[in-house]
Amino acid sequence: MNDRDKVFTKLAEERWEVSLKLTLAMMxxxxxFILLVAFNKSLMGSVIVPGLSWGIFLGALVILAxxxxxxxxxxxxxxxxxxxxxEYIKSSK
Numbered sequence: 001m002n003d004r005d006k007v008f009t010k011l012a013e014e015r016w017e018v019s020l021k022l023t024l025a026m027m028x029x030x031x032x033f034i035l036l037v038a039f040n041k042s043l044m045g046s047v048i049v050p051g052l053s054w055g056i057f058l059g060a061l062v063i064l065a066x067x068x069x070x071x072x073x074x075x076x077x078x079x080x081x082x083x084x085x086x087e088y089i090k091s092s093k
Contacts, residue, residue, distance in 0.1 A: 007088050011081060018076055022069045029065045033058055 001009070037044055037055065044055035 004088075004092065008085075011084055015077075015081055018073065022073055026066060026069055029062055033062050 036058065044053065044058070046054050048054060048057060
């Protein structure tokens with residue numbers, strides 16, 4: 001394996017690692033919410049303020065968490081991954 005392949009293999013491994021961590025975080029959040037809905041209905045039906053229950057509030061937080069995790073991934077790709085590839089391409093010319 002030449003140096004170019006090693007660099008790109010390392011970057012691909014890092015991308016998979018970040019992707020896997022963020023995927024696991026989203027799965028934990030989502031399935032945690034589903035388990036709360038399934039096994040703690042009384043909590044999810046409890047009213048925080050009139051018109052807003054814990055279920056609705058936590059459901060909105062699940063959606064917000066997805067947006068945050070997507071932002072983290074896109075930021076990492078733009079600020080680290082893409083720059084590493086650009087630097088390598090510039091240095092190999």
